Amino acid sequence: MPPAAETFAPGISVEIGKIDRELKKLWAEGGGAKTRASLINLAVYSEAPGSLPINTRIISEITEAHACRAIVIGANPAAKKNRVEAWINVHCHVSRAGSKQVCSEQLSFLLEGPSARLLPNIVFSQLDSDLPLVLWWQEEFSDPMDPQLWAWVDRVIYDSQGWRDFRAQMERVETAQAEAKQRIVLCDLNWTRLVQIRLAVAQFFDHPSMQTYFDEIESVEIEFAPGFRSTALLLAGWLAAQLRWSDGRQKGKSELGFRGQEGKKIKITLSEKAGEPIGSCVVRCGSVEFKVTHAPNADLLEVAAGDRKCRMPAGQNDAVRLMNEELMRGGPHHVYLRAVNCVSEFL
Amino acid sequence: MSNTSDTPKTNPLREGLATRVVPQACSVVIFGATGDLTMRKLIPALYNLAADGELPPASAVIGFARRPKTDEEFRKEQGEATRKFSRQTVRDEIWSGFAEALFYHQSEFHDAAGYKSLAERLEKIDKERGTGGNRLFYLAVAPDQFEPILKNLKDAGLNQPREGGWARVIVEKPFGTDLTTARELNAVVRTAFAENQTYRIDHFLGKETAQNILVLRFANAIFEPIWNGRYVDHIQITAAETLGVEGRAGYYEGAGALRDMVQNHLLQLLCLVAMEPPTDLGPDSIRDEKVKIVRSLHRMSAEEITRNVVRGQYAEGAINGQTVPGYRSEKNVKPDSKTETFVALKVRVDDWRLADVPIYIRVGKRLPKSGTEISVHFKKAPAVLFNRESVSLDQNVLVIRIQPDEGISLRMQAKVPGTSFRIEPVKMDFHYGTSFGKASPEAYERLLLDAMSGDATLFARRDEVEEAWAFIDPIEEAWKAKEKQPGLFEYPAGSWGPEEADELLARDGRAWRRL
Numbered sequence: 014m015p016p017a018a019e020t021f022a023p024g025i026s027v028e029i030g031k032i033d034r035e036l037k038k039l040w041a042e043g044g045g046a047k048t049r050a051s052l053i054n055l056a057v058y059s060e061a062p063g064s065l066p067i068n069t070r071i072i073s074e075i076t077e078a079h080a081c082r083a084i085v086i087g088a089n090p091a092a093k094k095n096r097v098e099a100w101i102n103v104h105c106h107v108s109r110a111g112s113k114q115v116c117s118e119q120l121s122f123l124l125e126g127p128s129a130r131l132l133p134n135i136v137f138s139q140l141d142s143d144l145p146l147v148l149w150w151q152e153e154f155s156d157p158m159d160p161q162l163w164a165w166v167d168r169v170i171y172d173s174q175g176w177r178d179f180r181a182q183m184e185r186v187e188t189a190q191a192e193a194k195q196r197i198v199l200c201d202l203n204w205t206r207l208v209q210i211r212l213a214v215a216q217f218f219d220h221p222s223m224q225t226y227f228d229e230i231e232s233v234e235i236e237f238a239p240g241f242r243s244t245a246l247l248l249a250g251w252l253a254a255q256l257r258w259s260d261g262r263q264k265g266k267s268e269l270g271f272r273g274q275e276g277k278k279i280k281i282t283l284s285e286k287a288g289e290p291i292g293s294c295v296v297r298c299g300s301v302e303f304k305v306t307h308a309p310n311a312d313l314l315e316v317a318a319g320d321r322k323c324r325m326p327a328g329q330n331d332a333v334r335l336m337n338e339e340l341m342r343g344g345p346h347h348v349y350l351r352a353v354n355c356v357s358e359f360l
Numbered sequence: 361m362s363n364t365s366d367t368p369k370t371n372p373l374r375e376g377l378a379t380r381v382v383p384q385a386c387s388v389v390i391f392g393a394t395g396d397l398t399m400r401k402l403i404p405a406l407y408n409l410a411a412d413g414e415l416p417p418a419s420a421v422i423g424f425a426r427r428p429k430t431d432e433e434f435r436k437e438q439g440e441a442t443r444k445f446s447r448q449t450v451r452d453e454i455w456s457g458f459a460e461a462l463f464y465h466q467s468e469f470h471d472a473a474g475y476k477s478l479a480e481r482l483e484k485i486d487k488e489r490g491t492g493g494n495r496l497f498y499l500a501v502a503p504d505q506f507e508p509i510l511k512n513l514k515d516a517g518l519n520q521p522r523e524g525g526w527a528r529v530i531v532e533k534p535f536g537t538d539l540t541t542a543r544e545l546n547a548v549v550r551t552a553f554a555e556n557q558t559y560r561i562d563h564f565l566g567k568e569t570a571q572n573i574l575v576l577r578f579a580n581a582i583f584e585p586i587w588n589g590r591y592v593d594h595i596q597i598t599a600a601e602t603l604g605v606e607g608r609a610g611y612y613e614g615a616g617a618l619r620d621m622v623q624n625h626l627l628q629l630l631c632l633v634a635m636e637p638p639t640d641l642g643p644d645s646i647r648d649e650k651v652k653i654v655r656s657l658h659r660m661s662a663e664e665i666t667r668n669v670v671r672g673q674y675a676e677g678a679i680n681g682q683t684v685p686g687y688r689s690e691k692n693v694k695p696d697s698k699t700e701t702f703v704a705l706k707v708r709v710d711d712w713r714l715a716d717v718p719i720y721i722r723v724g725k726r727l728p729k730s731g732t733e734i735s736v737h738f739k740k741a742p743a744v745l746f747n748r749e750s751v752s753l754d755q756n757v758l759v760i761r762i763q764p765d766e767g768i769s770l771r772m773q774a775k776v777p778g779t780s781f782r783i784e785p786v787k788m789d790f791h792y793g794t795s796f797g798k799a800s801p802e803a804y805e806r807l808l809l810d811a812m813s814g815d816a817t818l819f820a821r822r823d824e825v826e827e828a829w830a831f832i833d834p835i836e837e838a839w840k841a842k843e844k845q846p847g848l849f850e851y852p853a854g855s856w857g858p859e860e861a862d863e864l865l866a867r868d869g870r871a872w873r874r875l
C-alpha cells in the first residue's frame with residue numbers, strides 16, 4: 014500500500030488513565046457546536062516506524078464517510094525501553110446537510126518494548142460500548158495470536174498483497190477465527206482492490222443469453238503490476254470458484270490451468286506490467302473477447318465485449334479508498350474464501 | 361402478454377458483489393424528453409447511476425419528443441441541465457461515455473411512423489450496444505398523452521418483450537383524477553402492458569427514510585410488540601412546504617392538495633406505517649399488505665367528512681419575513697378558486713392492529729416550515745408514581761423524518777439533575793447525515809434502477825391506486841356537493857393552516873406536533 018503523502022499529528026498528549034476526562038474536556042471546549050458520531054470502533058495496529066501520523070491522516074479521511082471511534086496503535090515490541098504514550102484527537106467534517114460539524118474521536122497509542130503486550134487491554138478499555146469492533150491489522154500475523162483480542166473482534170481487515178507467505182498467514186488467520194468465540198469476518202483489502210474489476214467482468218454476463226459463454230471460456234489473460242501477483246491470483250481464483258472450474262494446476266510462474274464444468278481446458282495467463290494493480294483482464298470465449306482495461310491516467314475502466322465499448326468507474330489503490338469501500342460494503346466474504354481455496358496452492 | 365424474462369438467471373459472478381437484484385442493460389425510452397422532469401430528474405439520475413457504476417454500461421437512453429433536434433443537440437442540452445441538477449459534480453470523462461449512449465428521436469406522440477422508426481432504432485441499438493432487446497418506456501408526459509403513446513407502442517410491437525428480453529413501462533403520477541379516470545387510465549395501460557410490466561412511480565417511496573420505515577418496524581424487535589392500539593395513542597403524518605404553486609397553477613387548480621399529495625404520497629406513507637409484516641420482501645408480498653390498509657381505511661359519510669376533513673387555502677402572508685401573495689392572486693389561478701392548498705384529515709384504519717388509533721394527516725402549501733414526517737404518539741405512562749401529583753407527563757413520541765434531515769427521534773422523559781424530582785422530555789435523535797457520510801441516492805435513481813431490475817416493490821400497484829381513489833372520491837364529492845358543502849377556510853401564508861385544523865385535534869384532547 015503506498016504511504017500517505019501527507020502526515021498529521023496524533024493530537025493532544027494525555028495520560029492513559031485520564032483519556033475519558035480529557036475527551037470530555039475536548040468536547041466541552043466545542044461548546045456544543047460539534048456533534049459526536051460513531052458507528053463502529055475501528056482499531057488500527059501498525060508496527061511501521063512513524064505509522065501514527067500517517068494513520069491519523071488516513072483516519073481523518075475515512076471519518077468523512079464512516080463515523081467511528083478510532084483507536085490507532087503504533088507499536089514497536091522489539092524496543093528495549095518500555096514506553097507508553099497516548100493522544101486524543103477529533104476529526105470534524107461538515108455534514109452533508111452543511112449545517113453542522115460531525116466529529117469522530119481518535120485515541121492514539123505508542124507502545125514500545127514489553128508494553129506492546131498491552132494491546133488487548135488498551136483496545137478493550139477504550140471501546141465505545143455496543144458498537145462493532147473492526148480491527149485493521151497492518152502487519153503480518155505472528156504467533157501467538159492473542160485469543161482474548163480475537164474473541165472481541167467482529168471484522169478483521171488486512172492486506173494480503175504484502176504477505177511473504179500467504180498460506181502460513183492465512184492459516185494463522187483461520188485458526189484465530191476458528192478459536193474466536195464469535196464469527197469474525199475476514200476482510201482482505203487485496204480482495205477489495207478487485208471489486209471494480211469484478212463488477213466490470215461480471216456485468217458482461219448479466220443478460221441470461223450471455224451466460225452461455227461461461228461454458229465457452231477458453232482462456233483468461235490477467236495483467237498485473239509488480240508486487241500484485243497475489244491480487245491477480247485472487248482474480249483468477251474468483252473466476253474458478255464462481256464458475257466451478259476444477260483441477261487447478263500451475264505451469265511455471267505465469268500460467269495456470271483449470272478444467273471447466275464440461276471438462277474443457279481453461280488457460281489463465283498472468284503477466285507482469287507496470288501500472289495499476291490489475292491493468293487488464295481478458296476473457297476469451299472462441300471468437301468473442303470480453304476485455305476490461307484500466308484507462309490510462311483516469312480512474313475509469315474501459316470495458317469491451319467484441320466491438321462494443323463503454324466505461325465504468327475503477328477503484329483506486331490507496332488505503333483510504335480501499336478502507337472506505339470495505340467499510341461501506343460490509344457483509345460476509347464467503348466468495349473470497351472460495352477464491353482463496355481455488356488458488357491457495359499458487360499464492 | 362407474457363414477460364417470461366422477468367426473472368433473470370442468476371449470474372454467479374455477481375455473488376457477493378450486490379445485495380440487490382442486478383439490472384440488465386436496456387434501452388430507456390423517455391417520452392417527454394424535452395420536459396422539466398427529464399432535465400431535472402431523469403437524466404441526472406441516470407448519469408449518477410452511471411457515475412456510481414450502477415447503470416449497466418451497455419445501457420442506452422433515447423429521448424422521444426416532438427421538437428426537432430439532433431442527437432448532438434440533445435446531448436448538449438442534457439449535459440448542461442445535468443451539470444445544474446445532478447447531486448454529484450459531473451465528471452467530463454464519465455459524461456462523455458454516458459452521452460455517447462444518449463440519443464434523440466423526434467416524433468409526434470400520435471404519429472405511428474415515429475414508433476416504427478423508433479422500433480428500428482432500438483433494434484440497431486440492441487445490436488450496437490448489446491441491450492439484449494430490453495426496453496424501459498418512461499411516460500414523462502401528461503396523462504392525456506398516455507393513450508396515443510401506448511396505442512402506438514402496441515401497434516409497433518414495442519410492448520412485447522423480445523426473445524430473451526423484457527419490455528416495461530413507467531407511468532408518472534397523477535394516476536387519474538378520481539376512481540373512474542384511474543380505472544380508465546389503468547385500462548389504457550393494460551391494453552399495451554400487463555400489470556407485471558407496469559411501474560407506477562411515486563417518488564416518495566424512493567426516499568431512503570420511506571424505505572427505512574419497514575426496516576425500523578420489522579428489523580427491530582422492540583417496536584413491533586407496541587405498534588398497536590394498546591400502546592399507540594395516535595399517529596400524525598405531516599407534509600408541509602413553504603412554497604406556493606410555483607408555476608404549477610395550471611395543474612394544481614384542477615388537482616388541489618388532496619389529489620396532489622394525499623391520494624398518493626401520504627397514503628403510501630400511511631400504508632408503510634400501518635401495514636402488517638409481509639411474508640417476505642417480494643414486491644407483491646409488500647404491496648399485498650399495503651393494499652389491505654388502503655382497503656381498511658374507513659370510508660367517511662358526508663357528515664363525517666364535514667367533521668373530520670378540513671380544507672384551507674392560503675391568503676396573503678409572509679414566508680421567511682417576505683410578503684407573499686394569496687393563492688387566488690397567483691398567476692393562472694382563478695380569482696374565485698376553490699382549490700384547497702391545505703388539507704387536514706382524521707382517518708381510521710379499520711383493522712385489528714390500529715382500530716381506535718386515529719391517524720391525523722395534514723398537508724399544506726405556504727406553511728412556515730418545510731418538512732415531511734410521521735410521528736407515532738404512544739399512550740402516557742399510568743397516573744401513578746411520578747404522575748400521581750404532578751402535571752401529567754408528556755407522551756413518548758417516535759418521529760420518522762422523511763425530509764429534510766432524514767432521521768428518527770424518540771422523545772422520552774428524564775429527571776432534571778438536582779435534588780427535586782423534576783421531569784422533562786428529552787429527545788434521542790438519529791440523523792442519517794450525521795451517522796452515514798455516504799449521500800443517499802435520489803429517489804429517481806433508486807426507482808429507475810428498480811424498474812430496470814424488475815423489482816416493483818416501490819411502485820404502486822393498480823389495486824392500491826384504485827383503492828386510494830375509492831377513499832378520496834367521497835371527500836372530493838362532498839366538497840363539490842350543492843348542499844351542506846363543507847367550508848373552505850382561509851389561512852395566512854406562513855401560518856400552520858386554518859384554526860379549524862387545530863380544532864380537529866383539540867376536540868380529541870390532542871394537538872399537532874410542532875415541526
